[in-house]
Each structure stands twice: as structure tokens, then as C-alpha cells.
Amino acid sequence: AKELAKTIISYWPGQFDSSVKPLIVFTGGEPLLQLDSTLTELCHLQGFEIAIETNGTLLPPSGVDWICVSPKNATEVVLRSGQELKIVYPQDGVDPVSFENFDFQYFFLQPMDGLHFKANAKLAVEYCLKNPRWRLSLQTHKMLGIR
DSSP states (O other): HHHHHHHHHTOOOOOOOOSSSSSEEOOOOOOGGGGHHHHHHHHTTTTOOOEEOOOOOOOOOOSSEEEEEOOOOOOOOOOEEEEEEEEEEETTBGGGGTTTEEEEEEEEOOOOOTTHHHHHHHOOOOOHSSSTTEEEEOOOOHTOOOO
């Protein structure tokens, strides 16, 4: 954990501005297979805020500042609260209605990427318009060709 925290810090450009905390996002694969309270504590000691994007099948260690759960088909979601719930849409076996009783600040639909992106985006927009609790999430880096 100490070596990883040092490596993370070494990639951050310049000095930290005390008015803005730098943010590190642990994503996957599944970040909760590796992220533990020791690493979150070490990152906090270096001034970082910590976010995760997880499929929700594991509970996070203490010290995670922002939780985004993005459920996948055929998984049991045990992490039912956080800041963001983000569903790739449409996705076989993942119905947004089944997540509406979860405790999240934001509910997002993200059009599934690939050959049918335009059609998936249209479906996601239509769903959001009919269900205003849900907002559209776009991977703008992919739209701009930054992969």
C-alpha cells in the first residue's frame, strides 16, 4: 500500500493547491478486490480524495469519498448506497426499475458503446425523458476519440 500510494503521488503534476484536493479514481476490473483501508488512509494522508467505480458486488473499505456503482448483468449488487448509480443501457438482465429503491444521489444511464451506439443513445435519452429520476451519462472521451 505504501509503494502504491507513493507511485500515485509521483504521477500527480505540481504541488497540491490547498483549496482543491486532488482526486484519484479507483476503477477496474473490480477495484474492491484490491482497495483496502490501509491504501485509502495513505492516500488521504497525502491529500487525495478517493473515488471508486465498482460493479457493487463487494462492500468498500472505510475512507472512500465518492462511490459509483455500475451493475453488470448476472451479478448480485450488495452495495446499494453511494453517490452515483450508473447503468450501461441497454444491457440484458439489467432493468433500471430494479435499482430505483437504492440510496444514491444520482441515477445515470450511459448508452452502451459499440456498433449500436447511436441506437443505444436514443434509447437511453428516451428512457431518461420518460423517467426524470434518471439522467444521461456520456463517455465524452470516447466521443472525442480519446481512448
